[in-house]
Amino acid sequence: MASGKILVAQGGGPTAVINQSLVGVTLEARRFRNVELVYGARHGVRGIVNEDFYDLTQETSHNLELVANTPSSALGSTRDKPDIKYCQEIFKVLRAHQIEHFFYIGGNDSSDTVSIVSLEAQKAGYPLRCIHIPKTIDNDLVGNDHTPGFPSAARFVAQAFAGANLDNASLPGVYVGVVMGRHAGFLTAASALGKKFHDDGPHLIYLPERTFVLEKFLADVKATYERFGRCVIAVSEGIHDASGVPIASLLAKELEHDAHGNVQLSGNGALADLLCEEIKSKLKIKRVRGDTFGYLQRSFIGCVSDVDQREAREVGEKAVQFAMWGSCDGSVAIRRTGSYSVDYELLPLEAVAGKTRVMEDEFIASSGTDITDAFRLYLRPLLGSGMPDAFRLRAKPVTKLMNR
């Protein structure tokens, strides 16, 4: 057909840098002589079915650069997970508009969507090049050293805990910070990168990769509180008991599920409040505070990793290059090639779609409540330049005159 039309869309939870990938696709595609039009679908696959497109060819490069630096999905997003019927609707629209290339920027669920669309296109004999572009603050895509969006969210979490630790040192007590991450603890583990001095918090880190036992948790908190006179705790929203039941759902009255069958863990403060209540009542500690970082950690404007920005732009550019010069569908993946440098490859969609990466054992300390130096070395370069730093007074204590 050679219509020269490409379509790009964004799916799943927004990130601080997902628009870099959108602009990477758009500007790179506009460089190709055989690309006549670049369409953007509003709100992911739903925008395809609804025939709701922007013509990104009619957008200045200047404004695209400004949008690239703006967090959250500029095209809008969706949580829809297309089944075969949904995909047939997608085809009808793609066919009508003679779309040749479909680029979908998203995480786990979106890679699954691309995989289904690709398969359905093949079955229908429709010549559609489908490329999945990685994005997720959870860092849970297999085959990737890390995923765009994660470094900026990790930076937010590290900075948040650096500040919370200073606050807690000033007015001592117990502080619980609940971090996003349904199955993978990477983002919660990033809290450790906010530590500087040996007695800084987070003193305890609870990841979904390890079974959460309330009695053990309380014993850990008690021991830490006795040692430091305070305790800062990082908890993943995805912590669960031995049978896999989320601790959060033990409290929630009515579980909300999305189209992918996922229970809603974010968007309420239940887990933090439950844990604080347990600490107050069982350990008799008076000053116990809990924060749920919620949507701030993925959408806060003004906390971004420059490394993440660059890479998010590059995965978009590479997606177009793989599509134009390659001959198969796939998922763009980040490979680490040095300390610190990366390169990109195109993985088969089935190698990524619907799979979930969790934290490798080498990243989790044997205690189960801390991370290892291997994780520190892994994450530090991703956080980018200009990380804020915390300093302490080193003044000498004054000799007591009254023996108080």
Place this chain on the structure above:
Amino acid sequence: MASGKILVAQGGGPTAVINQSLVGVTLEARRFRNVELVYGARHGVRGIVNEDFYDLTQETSHNLELVANTPSSALGSTRDKPDIKYCQEIFKVLRAHQIEHFFYIGGNDSSDTVSIVSLEAQKAGYPLRCIHIPKTIDNDLVGNDHTPGFPSAARFVAQAFAGANLDNASLPGVYVGVVMGRHAGFLTAASALGKKFHDDGPHLIYLPERTFVLEKFLADVKATYERFGRCVIAVSEGIHDASGVPIASLLAKELEHDAHGNVQLSGNGALADLLCEEIKSKLKIKRVRGDTFGYLQRSFIGCVSDVDQREAREVGEKAVQFAMWGSCDGSVAIRRTGSYSVDYELLPLEAVAGKTRVMEDEFIASSGTDITDAFRLYLRPLLGSGMPDAFRLRAKPVTKLMNR
């Protein structure tokens, strides 16, 4: 006595710039020939009673500058509110160490403390110069155009809502963000400074200066949701019903009070969860999310107003200058002298202590759920330079071929 000893301490909730004031006092005092020693009390007035002092004269100016740029009280803080007995204990220690000047950096409650200590010193005939240095993210000190710490917290809130709005536009629904501020709505109102386009959120702002009526709230949310297909809401933790009962306490099982008789409003997600539950059940809107900004808004490292930093440093310097060249106790206050410039004055302690400023009527829109341009003009210069900005795609919609 002419011992040449001064004492500085920090009280109340930490801020992003409270150490600027500490370092302002320390470095300025060290310039005076008659100041021999600068002591810092650990954890506010409690550190005085416990005779727990650092000798800040033995601290390099380089490290002091690094500490100045670190958020949260470097000396540690306290919520203690000294009564007469407590003050007598303070005197015993001050007398033993021959302290001549007492600088206390803090908010409402701390100014009250300084006032009591000053009064007790006079009664006891003890020659103590007491200066209160303003600090509070709540911006609720009377006699001040604004208070150090507020601009940086306001910047965090504005940036948080700018991001939350983008997130909500991407995946539409209702978003409730709960902001600190027991009696004064300044910090919640700062959420409006994150708006850029006319349909941006926060679409509704609920302040403690106005009575909160649940039915009216639900009607507001419904109307906004119907108009924009989404709704971003900023809510002060201090919202209350007509009889003054905090809405948060309608949910809390066990109210926690501090030494000043204040109910604990922060440190749990109850209010956001309550409001979200009401919206879900009464308005039948599925995607409803709530975040409680909690301690992030006052302690996040890396989100600070440069204007706030400069002024926080200056109130510390001015406190020493007022003490050395003046002849009375008082509270340093910020006066706005231009758009934008400030000067400082020393107010009588009784003019500030124990009083609470709330938002002026001219800052609140007649709807009661928005702020005025007067407030925008008031707050904008305080947020400082380099505020992040959000941009949108302006591409043309593609003509539909299938009439979907």
